[in-house]
Amino acid sequence: MTGIRLHAPAPGWAIDADVVVVGSGVAGLTAALRCTAAGLRTVVVTKARLDDGSTRWAQGGIAAALGEGDTPEQHLGDTLVAGAGLCDERAVRALVTEGPDAVRRLIATGADFDKTADGEIALTREGGHHRRRIAHAGGDATGAEISRALVEAIRDRGVRTIEHALVLDLLTDAGGRTAGVTLHVMGEGQHDGVGAVHAPAVVLATGGMGQVFSATTNPGVSTGDGVALALRAGAEVSDLEFVQFHPTVLFLGAGSEGQQPLVSEAVRGEGAHLVDADGVRFMLGQHELAELAPRDIVAKAITRRMKEQGAEHMYLDARHFGAEMWAERFPTILAACRAHGIDPVTEPIPVAPAAHYASGGVRTDLSGRTTVPGLYACGEVACTGVHGANRLASNSLLEGLVFAERIAEDVVARAPGRGPAVPVEHPAPVVLPLLDPGARRRIQRTMTLGAGVLRSAASLRTASEELDALHLAPVPSAPVPSEPAPAETAAPAETAETPGRPGGADDRKPGDRKSAEPGVESWETTNLLAVARLLVAAASRREETRGCHWREDRPDRDDARWRRHLVVHLTPERTLDVRTTETFDFPPTVDAPREP
Numbered sequence: 086m087t088g089i090r091l092h093a094p095a096p097g098w099a100i101d102a103d104v105v106v107v108g109s110g111v112a113g114l115t116a117a118l119r120c121t122a123a124g125l126r127t128v129v130v131t132k133a134r135l136d137d138g139s140t141r142w143a144q145g146g147i148a149a150a151l152g153e154g155d156t157p158e159q160h161l162g163d164t165l166v167a168g169a170g171l172c173d174e175r176a177v178r179a180l181v182t183e184g185p186d187a188v189r190r191l192i193a194t195g196a197d198f199d200k201t202a203d204g205e206i207a208l209t210r211e212g213g214h215h216r217r218r219i220a221h222a223g224g225d226a227t228g229a230e231i232s233r234a235l236v237e238a239i240r241d242r243g244v245r246t247i248e249h250a251l252v253l254d255l256l257t258d259a260g261g262r263t264a265g266v267t268l269h270v271m272g273e274g275q276h277d278g279v280g281a282v283h284a285p286a287v288v289l290a291t292g293g294m295g296q297v298f299s300a301t302t303n304p305g306v307s308t309g310d311g312v313a314l315a316l317r318a319g320a321e322v323s324d325l326e327f328v329q330f331h332p333t334v335l336f337l338g339a340g341s342e343g344q345q346p347l348v349s350e351a352v353r354g355e356g357a358h359l360v361d362a363d364g365v366r367f368m369l370g371q372h373e374l375a376e377l378a379p380r381d382i383v384a385k386a387i388t389r390r391m392k393e394q395g396a397e398h399m400y401l402d403a404r405h406f407g408a409e410m411w412a413e414r415f416p417t418i419l420a421a422c423r424a425h426g427i428d429p430v431t432e433p434i435p436v437a438p439a440a441h442y443a444s445g446g447v448r449t450d451l452s453g454r455t456t457v458p459g460l461y462a463c464g465e466v467a468c469t470g471v472h473g474a475n476r477l478a479s480n481s482l483l484e485g486l487v488f489a490e491r492i493a494e495d496v497v498a499r500a501p502g503r504g505p506a507v508p509v510e511h512p513a514p515v516v517l518p519l520l521d522p523g524a525r526r527r528i529q530r531t532m533t534l535g536a537g538v539l540r541s542a543a544s545l546r547t548a549s550e551e552l553d554a555l556h557l558a559p560v561p562s563a564p565v566p567s568e569p570a571p572a573e574t575a576a577p578a579e580t581a582e583t584p585g586r587p588g589g590a591d592d593r594k595p596g597d598r599k600s601a602e603p604g605v606e607s608w609e610t611t612n613l614l615a616v617a618r619l620l621v622a623a624a625s626r627r628e629e630t631r632g633c634h635w636r637e638d639r640p641d642r643d644d645a646r647w648r649r650h651l652v653v654h655l656t657p658e659r660t661l662d663v664r665t666t667e668t669f670d671f672p673p674t675v676d677a678p679r680e681p
Contacts, residue, residue: 086261086457087657088511089317090254091611092519093603096267098280101505102128102245104496105266105284107252107311110140111228112464112485113290114235118194119493121244125500128282129246130268132291132306135236139292139303139465140482143228144349144417145211146221147191147486148479149184152208155216157181164480167213167379168473169632170648171324173671176470179451180480180487187486188220195234198222210354211478212332213379219479225349225415231482247282251605252291252310255318255460256281256508263287263459264506266314271605279603285503286459286496289315289447290489293465294616298440299526299533302331302347308609309616311466315447316615317517320455321654323468323671324445325616326623329476329633330538331441332383333359335434336398337425342529345439346421348401350478353377355414357403360433361390364402381475381633384438388538391437400433438538442481444472444633445623448652450674453492456654459503461496463488470671474632515659520614522606524555528613531555536621541638545625552618622663623651 102125106117109131120127131138150160160181165172192198198220199207208217222230239246249271256265265283291311295303316322333353335346353359353376359368367390372378378386387399403411408430411419422429447455447462449469455462463469464485471484535548601607629643630636650666666672 086257086319086511087317087515087655087659088513089515089517089655089659091317091603091608092516092600093253093267093269093608094279096279096281100128100280100282102126102282102284103500104128104286104288105130105282106288106290107266108138108290108292108464108466109135109236110138110290110292110464110485111231111235111482112489113288114239115486115489116288116290116463116493117244118235118238118242119490120496121242123493123497125497127244128284129239129244130250130252130266130282131246131248132251132310134248135239135246136232137304137306138232139307140485141229141232142302142304142347143231143482144225144347145351145479146209146219146227147188147231147482148211148214148218148477149188149220149483150181150218151185151188151206151220152217155218157184159216160184160218163214164471164477165473167475167477169381169475169642170644171473171632171650171669173470176451179491180471180484183487183490184483187483187490191231191234191486194238196222196231197234198230199224209351210377211350212353212374212377212383213477214377219351219354221351223416224413225351225417228482251608252314253279253608255287255314255457256283256506257318257511258507259509261458263457264508269605269608281508283506283508285506286461286499288453288492288496289460289462289466290464290485291466293443294613295440297529297532297613297617297620298537299342299529300334300345301343301440302334302345303440304344308613310609310612311462312446312619313612313615315455315457315460315462316619316655318457318460319654320457320460321448321652322446322619323448323650323652324474324623325443325620325653326627326634326651327444327472327474327632328440328620329380329442329444330384330438332380332387332438333401333436334439334441335422335425335427336437339397342526346418346425348418348434348436349415350380352401352403352415352418355406357401357406359383359387360400360402361394362396362400379475380478381635384538384633385635387436387438398435398437401436402433403429404431404433406430440537442476444468444474444476448671448674449488451491452495453488454495454674456674461492463492474634517611518600519603519607520555520610521601522610525606525610525613527555528552528610528617532617532620536624538635540624540634540636542625543638545621548621549618549625552614552621556614556618619653619661622661623653626651626663626665
């Protein structure tokens, strides 16, 4: 354990549970339902409403070998190819073999997928898949349907939930095991302000960190809170340099920031073409699957063509679909395009890549266990080894589903020997100074310019220097704290980690930086800076191009040196330890014998 925590008031209330699940997407709610069904006292903590995470924005669907002639082995092959040599084959095999039944259990929970005329699940193709194996709902509203079904099940089963709550830090017991979390509840209700949930098992299912970039498909809540919490708690984070940029995001203008409308890969799966301003299909000859190549290849091709032609975007042409197909198969995308003045029935859609998905995250084993005993992670916040250097389209919902079930199985099996959670204060806590919320846009622009689709040693060095300056410079206090901090935590804090610097050294003296006042925006901005610096450090270290990590100055894939994982953890001395694994296999996590 590092002993590092965010500057926050002491908890003013606490509740007890057997397991607390942080996040309410497909991963979090599936884990919560399975734990509840086994009789565990389960609490779900979510940052907004139960149905407001990334899952509901998923348009394309969920991949599984459900169709005639398809097999888990074929799904495994496509996943390994997309992952560019860094997938954990054991994790992928678990995903593809357990996936079909997991989808059927999701349907039994209440999710209603689109059907063919003969009543079978309708399947489509997406990039990197050689077969139709993407199940979808509502045409292009798969995530919304899955979220609806799971939220309804959570409410029907009376699972205790705490909405509008930002998780802050992990609590531990005297032996260093997980003992719950601290959190801040926004707004009045049964609980308000900073409190705690005491539990011997914590499941992080907090989603992604797309808000670290200026333009992203992620909702505003995706600020990397789970990765930042795990890092402060001493957990290992891996492969964070592999951020997938979705190739076809509706282009709203060069200055557009925040969440951007996604144009699902399923549109290309149904036959849409990528063209430049002259109508030339530039993906032909780039890959055997053309527009349906893996996402990293398509994103790079679009970016390359934009650079060659001095253009800000390319086009996705699906006019040949016709009005009826657009309305029935892609109603959500059609409405989004028309809301922004584009009619895809009569004109090509302007598209450009934008940050979409973190293939890396908090490192776990096949049961979702992290390197901190009692702390689990699943979904986009986790690095299970499934995605390698580039996620295969529509594997994300399936990963959340399969590994959430695996986590629940492990939590339930270990529950009898765990006993109640008894949190203790770290003997020498280090309070992390908070960043002023005004720094958020600066972080995003720095990351977009220096660590976006195209990277180089020079761009990453500039990004690292700018993030260092932001971290080291004094910041003004935020004017209105939501709740005054106790006197012992309100003073200027000790210095903390500097993940962007080589070796992570920090030679500042205590009090060099004035902490912003505790509050949701300052906590989020501080988390964003932590994950941004970690990402830049990893991207600087990986001197090759692989998957969705594209180094202009190192354009070739180098298996001899870099078919390895980068594993990062924060030391108690607040330095960042970045190491390279000896092989492409992950070392073990906490795989200790189960308690009797």
